[in-house]
Amino acid sequence: MTEIDTAVPDFRDRVVLVTGGTTGMGLATARLLLERNAHVVITGRDEGRLASAAERLSRAADDARLLTVRADSADLTDLEGLAEVIRERHGRLDGVFANAGVGAFQRAEEVSEAAFDHVVDVNFKGVFFTIQQALPLLDAAGGGSIVINASWTLHRGMAVAPVYAASKAAVHNLARTLGADLAGRNIRVNSVSPGYIVTDMFTGFAPEQAAQDAIAATVPLNRLGQSSDVAEAVAFLLSPQSSYITAQDLLVDGGLVTALPGS
Template identity: 35%
Template sequence: MPGRLAGKVALITGATGGIGRATAELFAREDARLVLTDVSQTAVDDLAARLRAEGADVLAVRLDVSSPESWSEAVELTRHRFGRLDVLVNIAGVVDWPGVEETTKDGWDRVIAVNQTGTWLGMKTAMPLLRDSGNASVVNTSSVLGLVGSGAAAAYQASKGAVRLLTKTAAVEYATRGVRVNSVHPGVIATPMIQELLDEQGDQQPDIVRTPMRRAGTPAEVAAMMLFLAGDESSFVTGAEFVVDGGLTAH
């Protein structure tokens, strides 16, 4: 039986991180043809080689999501290799923990460039190919910290809040043009980005204590939501936000 993404070409940013890797692996199992991108060519080559060995059709591309030129090259390589693009999953992101007064200008600029500008550039550059698909999906990765305040991580929260509303306005703009746009909002997920914090604090990590399920989520649990939004099962879903947080924002 064909997979849920059979016939589709999907470009994933941040593909070698925790959520990105889990999404790439799941999409490969569901028969997507993949364009895997990351800022590290070596890391993305290694992941692509492993998935190819398992039978996936994969193109590995180095991509700095904050660079218009890098995006243009990635999209052109996608066009040349596959001739189409049906799914864009913007996952690449960085975090900076200081609050308003302690955040530096350099720290602010880096987070905004990757998380916010990178998401916009991805949609801007890939949209012509996505529109040509006629049945395309964009999945942008925000965060629960794009929905509620934490009193810290000023730049990160600003960027993720921006991704939430950028997603909604793009969804309205392209609703009758064959492209759906939705955002995913992970809670505490056991990824390399926060693993050191989880190792130090374990189940007593404050956000885990506040999570009704009393545990961190797994990258695979977020990837399952990415799959739903990428595929045709979500054909009447656009401009929506999907929270994967064990109930953290429910109270």
């Protein structure tokens, strides 16, 4: 019988990019990776949020292992600049968590062209070109792992989020397609699909405690998820422990999509 290494993955000497790393799931993932000895690059669109995130992450690591870069994932020029900064600082990437995204909760007739373009630019175009720019850096490391943040809404229709859900379905398919495309370069590509996770986006959608309790009641585990739940899943997919997993989607949803709550 093959022995399975159950030790917590250590990321010592590994370089990982986390886009949208200033809050929520991105920030939690950056913190976890730093605690596991990685060199981490986080991005965000706002300098103030980047500074705040750096201060919070300083408890997990010294400044030498954290690099913050102001970059808008929807701006190809910013992404080119990000790749150059990483190339100058580290020369390579071992992993990417393509996490940057925006929420949009409007019914179909309420969606403007500008709102549609913004969601698609960040959630799909931004993810695609983030990965494209990262490829030479992953090649320089001899391969690596990419994890894309998708959503449970790609598995079940959500009436108030048609454009958001469609953009997440697009990156879910992108993970499968790129998993096939990049396998020969020793680059694995997977996605995670978080369920109801307590983040700024979620509390903006459901600010009242009563609404949050009602949502939690639809989850078989009878609770809302935390950003740390997603961070652990992402770290697993980025680590060598998942070396035979690619082109897959990992639901981190407390059973929301595939099970009904008990009575």
